[in-house]
Amino acid sequence: MKRFVLVTGASGAIGKAISIKLASSGYSLYLHYDRNQKEMDALLREIDSFGGEYIPIKANFVSKTGYLELVDQIFSIDAIVHNAGNALYGLLEDLEEEEAEALIRLHVTTPLLLTKKLVPKLRQKQNGNIVIVSSVWGQTGASYEVAYSTVKGAQLAFAKALSKELAPSKIRVNAVAPGAIQTPLMEKFSEEELDAIAAEIPSGRLGTPEEVANGVEFLLSEKSSYITGQVLAINGGWLT
Template identity: 60%
Template sequence: MKKYALVTGASGGIGRAICLQLAREGYSLYLHYFQNKDSIKKLMEELSSYDGEYIPIQADLSSPDGYRRLVENIFSIDAIIHNSGMSRYGLLVDLEREQAEELVTTHVTSPMLITKELLPKLLQKRAGNIIVISSIWGQTGAACEVAYSTVKGAQLSFVKALSKEVALDGIRVNGVAPGAIRTPMMTVFNEEDIASLNEEIPMGHLGSPENIADVVSFLVSEKAAYITGQIIPVNGGWYT
């Protein structure tokens, strides 16, 4: 029987790595994206060497009703990977209301409502996994990323609360908190900034998207059968 996973933000660096890893493990995938259609086309080509079914779904999860477009295209589901996101750099005093609402909708409201709509499908099976890709800043906070840290922290609370609500139904809920990962989101920093950042990280280098995908792979597997409500940091020792 086919296993289906939804990966939001599949067009990004971490999303792509998660999709390729899950496809290798036999999952069919719902590939969510918003604007980067070219990246999804390329990902579909990469996935063509595997045997699953791969379904692209376009939806703006920063829009209040964007989640509806996503969930109405999902039928069978075994795992939900909430990976879609955006960052905002700058002082809190410069944050516009619209930017704050966009961050909250993308990182908190949409994932919560997507889960609400799809949860009955998991409850019917009495099995499944929900994984939230949060951030190191959700754990410790960052100056000039106050709003981003806030919504990422909310994701951690979502994981901990929901895991208790659905544990007896056979559904596990966990989070992953990446540190500095070499993805397009890091292009706001120049090489000098990256070198300075590397010096702060005990392991001496940025992580890769595959580092995150490996943890997701573990969490959806039976090897993690007794793990729920946990936040797994993947940050090279940067924050412990």
């Protein structure tokens, strides 16, 4: 029997790594994306050989009703990976109201409402699973990323609270909190700045999207069957 997982933000670096890992592990996938059609097409070509069913779904999660475009295309589902997101760097004093609203809708409101719509389908499986891709900044906070830290912290609270509510329905809810990961988001930093970040990390390097994907796959698997409401830090020992 096919096991279907929804991966939001599947066309980004971490979302792509998660999708490849899950496809290689035998999952069929609903692959959410918004604007990056080229990367989605490349992802579909890359995972085609794994033999699952892979359904791309385009939806704008910043739009107030964007998540409904996705819900209407999902039928059987075993798990959700909430990965869609983007960073926002700058002083709080410079934050525009429209930026704050978009950030909150993308990282908090949309995952909340999307989950609300899909929980009945997860409950039917009597073995559902939700994993939220948050951030180390949701755990510790970061200057110049106050708004981003705020929404990522809200995601962790969401995971912990929802895990208690859904445990009686045999639905587990966990989160991963990546640290500094080698993605295009890090390209705003110079080579010297990246070297300085790596020097702060006990493991001496940035992580990879594949290492985040390994953590997500573990939390979706039966190997973590008694784990719920937890945050898996994937950060090389940084800021623990």
